[in-house]
Amino acid sequence: MLLFRSEEHIDRWSRARDLPRGATLTPDQCWRLAHGWYKDKIKPDWRRHTLEETEALLAEVDLTGRFWNLRDH
Amino acid sequence: MTSESAGTDGLTREVRLYVFSQAAESGQVPQPAQIAAALDRPVSEIGRAVKELAAGKVLILAPNDGNIWAANPFCAVPSGFRVEAGSKTYWGICIWDALGICAALGQDAVVTAPCGDCGEAMRLEVRGGNLVRGEGIVHFAIPAHRWWDNIGFT
Numbered sequence: 001m002l003l004f005r006s007e008e009h010i011d012r013w014s015r016a017r018d019l020p021r022g023a024t025l026t027p028d029q030c031w032r033l034a035h036g037w038y039k040d041k042i043k044p045d046w047r048r049h050t051l052e053e054t055e056a057l058l059a060e061v062d063l064t065g066r067f068w069n070l071r072d073h
Numbered sequence: 074m075t076s077e078s079a080g081t082d083g084l085t086r087e088v089r090l091y092v093f094s095q096a097a098e099s100g101q102v103p104q105p106a107q108i109a110a111a112l113d114r115p116v117s118e119i120g121r122a123v124k125e126l127a128a129g130k131v132l133i134l135a136p137n138d139g140n141i142w143a144a145n146p147f148c149a150v151p152s153g154f155r156v157e158a159g160s161k162t163y164w165g166i167c168i169w170d171a172l173g174i175c176a177a178l179g180q181d182a183v184v185t186a187p188c189g190d191c192g193e194a195m196r197l198e199v200r201g202g203n204l205v206r207g208e209g210i211v212h213f214a215i216p217a218h219r220w221w222d223n224i225g226f227t
Contacts, residue, residue, distance in 0.1 A: 027207025
């Protein structure tokens with residue numbers, strides 16, 4: 001997951017690698033995603049999120065739709 | 074993604090706790106020899122525990138050896154995604170992990186990251202549990218269900 005200065009820079013990066021554009025987030029969305037994902041990571045009682053918990057986190061950050069679907073396509 | 078298989082094994086749990094506490098306290102992700110010395114166990118046992126953690130997607134191993142590349146969100150080697158917090162320097166393997174370091178530490182922090190296209194540095198700041206300064210746009214090239222097909226590229 002990379003950070004880009006603008007949409008134009010994402011387009012140029014994608015074209016240079018012959019890759020379709022993926023999905024974009026605001027820095028605040030990425031912060032909320034990172035916070036939900038990692039806030040407990042160094043705690044002794046940390047455990048992996050369940051699939052359902054991960055889906056709920058993505059939804060909380062407004063990451064919905066096919067790109068963010070974690071189940072088999 | 075349903076459980077930490079490592080959680081049921083005492084040594085593997087001990088290794089996980091040591092690796093993450095060291096990464097958080099020092100900014101340096103310990104490697105198997107250091108872990109073995111700290112826990113007073115043979116390197117071979119530590120190597121097995123590290124592989125088990127990697128299989129459980131708790132760690133990422135460097136290609137072709139048993140060293141740890143990342144104890145996500147902490148990257149073992151310097152990268153473009155730099156985090157300054159509490160007078161220490163940390164690195165993430167991507168912008169998500171750099172912000173994840175701020176979240177895991179629970180401290181105010183400054184993240185600097187390059188534009189993936191032109192390399193120009195951008196700055197993000199976390200204070201009081203909020204992102205108070207952000208720049209740029211985050212791009213995920215890989216759909217969520219394929220992230221672990223090649224986590225290095227993701």
